[in-house]
Amino acid sequence: MRTARGRKQCVWGIRTAWNTVGDGDFFCPDCGGDRNYRRRTGRRRFTVLGVPLLPRGYVGPVVECAACQNHFGTEALDHPTTVRFAAMLRDAVHTVALAVLAAGGASSRTVRVTAVAAVRAAGFDDCTEDQLTTLVDALAADTGRLPGAYDGTSEPCGAALAIELHEALEPLAPHLAPAGRESILLQGAGIALADGPYSAAEREVLTIVGGALLIRPDDTARLLAAARTPS
Template identity: 85%
Template sequence: MSTAWSTVGDGDFFCPGCGGDRNYRRRTGRRRLTVLGVPLLPRGYAGPVVECAACRHHFSTDALDHPTSARLSAMLRDAVHTVALAVLTAGGTSSRTVRVTAVAAVRAAGFDDCTEDQLTTLIDALAADTGRLPGAYEGVDEPCGAALAIELHEALGPLAPHLAPGGRESILLQGARIALADGPYSPAEREVLTTVGGALLIRPEDTVRLLETARTPS
């Protein structure tokens, strides 16, 4: 039995065999019964499969569901940025300690040129967009309303399945440290952080534990 493969697409993916970002070819094949090297009777179709351009191994197309390392880094960076904005929206930006803590978290995630002014300006701009950050504009009292919850789930939901538990907890703890920079959690900050925990697929009891752990001086 032999298979004649045809390429129907290509791109970049995280190769499970190589353990890194590689080019791939999406391929389909036609099986034929081969006798003495001569293909004779057709035996149906094979694939589609994903073939790594480096190791040449074939994988299920499910391999394309895993983000590349570059994409994963960008998703992580955006997640930390979104959490920082959500916490600042809930707790306010009047405390310089809070702003400095938020900037440090965002810079560590990959936004190297982030400044206090950039964060506060962005929050002001989002506050003017009544479809983005509820609680930050007239007529809405709850800082973590439906729209903000959607923002958090959109940023964190696609990322969470690809992170180890420690990675998901780290994002929550970064948000907690921003909230605690000027004192105990406000009800609004705790509500936002609880939403963050849920979006990160952290169990409610573990979210409570982690928020209490963040309050304990190291």
Template identity: 80%
Template sequence: MLPARRLFVRKLRVCGIHTSWNTVGDGEFFCPDCGGDRNYRRRTGRRRFAVLGVPLLPRGLAGPVVECAACHSHFGMDVLDHPTTGRFSAMLRDAVHTVALAVLASGGTSSRTVRETAVQAVRAAGLDDCTEDQLTSLIEALAADTGRYVADAGPYGAALAIELHEALEPLAPHLAPAGRESILLQGARIALADGPYTPAEREVLTTVGAALQFCDDDTERLLETAAHTPF
């Protein structure tokens, strides 16, 4: 090691900035470094200039940071915006379930093929115990709850449009384009199970596309592709 570098390293050992951390909260998060769900500590700190390891002069505040309890890496608070694996799976299940309900409500539940296609989509998303009767009962309950519908909003109503946005918009930023396309295409398959899109079904699927952050042209392209693709 060069003499100048040895002197620099020696100075670093003699003096430097010492941070005292204080834990102010905890929870579970998805750790980017570990690549999975881990416990975390939310921490704030105070910086002090230290000589021989003894903190002396204050040098301001540090953090807040998120510290992984497993690898001890520090991250900005925005890392908590990423859902945990468990939460992401639940969001995805809810999204597909809501899309299936909206498409069924818009096109009706009289077709057995449509009901079976909807059940397959929901089960594939993780709701293994979903049945045709469950979906039909939910549609009937929505139809009976007249306060949830607007008279001129069509059979699927304003309430399901709101629910689509609430289920899909928080999920969309965490999905790759292929993942967002998959959700829209699952809705399209349900709608197409008994024939071409009805105007109401197309309206619902357009709402799904918008909630998934697709522009109108991309939504239309995907719907047309689905209409000409055998399933």
């Protein structure tokens, strides 16, 4: 069908009426950055000459980018925003540094300086040696949080310490490229090696770090061995 001016007019079709049920911030895959989104559900109707007549079911929910207007599955919200990702990365490096210090002890100033440098590079610009040692001492004293924490003995790694590492690293790992996961492990290795070869405690903690970062055990062992080799 054509109008008087010769333009085509849709006689019938399916139209979706959208309803917003929530909003927030997300990382838009198409925009490539943080954007506002609307979580929407839709109701499809058969229309004739633009008049809705018969229902044709529901659509969604979908995530609609407020900038580009494109629709995505709700799994798009699983990807952290840039701000959230940066915070997760900072926390991951901070937790690994504390775990290595707790495993190997914070008595070596070389180790403390190396740990501070790693944590500052991750984004905690005001990190100091005193802050890290205070946290390590507090963790060691809190037996409910770090049972069996290393104190220079050969006691096995405390279960709570392993939980701390998994909680900090596992949500981050799927969003990191392999090189990014390896970088976090190698930063921990660099802290452990600052005062000499790995202790048994440090190696065990770093093995847990590798597992939490979804690095295969063989690759973790390879990376830890490579870190010991001077470049």
